[in-house]
């Protein structure tokens with residue numbers, strides 16, 4: 393049994409801070425959380441010296457097998473597969489070091505993501521816990537086709553979803569619109585149809601699995617919501633009507649504000665393909681405005697980064713929180729979206745996402761107080777998974 397004392401605890405569920413907190417961990421789970429109680433005599437006591445503890449951070453959108461180089465498509469296609477996988481292992485370690493204890497990988501290649509998930513579970517890989525999507529499902533020539541499963545028509549999309557479920561994915565990812573990182577497709581234009589997406593969602597939900605949709609343009613986003621999707625990824629062109637639909641259906645938004653941000657920051661001068669830079673520049677203002685509208689209107693938000701896209705480096709994941717706050721979210725709400733929000737979206741909130749009795753003791757010790765100054769989120773002192781210090 394371990395006891396931690398003398399720290400600030402961020403209670404994301406009640407959106408409050410417990411000062412002078414005490415935390416008891418036993419058998420990898422939180423046993424008692426609060427303040428003003430006696431620490432059991434047999435506990436091993438650790439004084440956290442005024443630091444802050446937040447729940448383990450959940451990044452709901454990464455690509456562990458993309459290396460955040462200037463052109464990750466070229467990277468994956470040209471390098472040796474063993475190298476790609478070992479680089480992914482390093483990427484996941486860096487994320488863990490930044491306080492990310494759970495990730496959702498939304499599109500790998502050749503199902504290596506399933507192997508990484510297994511490696512983490514079996515203790516071969518020191519990284520965040522993982523949910524994975526296997527191959528994303530896209531129309532022929534659609535966004536992400538170079539890494540995904542192309543499918544056309546209701547029957548074929550249904551089959552593609554069943555293939556992913558057979559392989560053992562946790563979430564089925566479908567492409568509702570074009571995007572930034574595929575040459576020749578427009579972020580605003582719809583791709584898979586409502587009926588095609590409905591077939592994939594039906595199959596995933598029948599199997600008790602979640603669905604996520606890359607969706608940037610308004611019509612495509614609406615199609616995905618109508619199809620019953622669990623999360624809209626990116627959500628660049630949201631309007632009032634679309635936001636209302638999301639609230640009504642309980643659809644999550646995972647904005648990944650950092651993805652176009654880094655593309656615009658680094659630009660063609662750092663070797664990012666010109667088509668990607670141009671498209672990112674075109675959408676970046678709408679992206680921020682859409683996030684602002686969604687969060688102010690009360691859409692459910694989970695934090696995700698799209699880490700692995702150009703210069704969107706693994707380990708820099710929490711930069712997303714800084715942008716969320718810059719777009720008008722309170723630091724407390726940004727931390728909540730990055731913990732409990734992600735846990736709800738991933739369907740794991742009974743066991744993860746907050747520091748509550750009975751949940752797995754995944755937590756991050758931070759120097760400073762990110763609820764007062766969001767930049768303190770970068771000051772990670774220690775990371776715990778199931779009560780064990782892993783970083």
Ligand SMILES: [Zn+2]
Nearest residue numbers: 453455498698
């Ligand atoms: Zn992505």
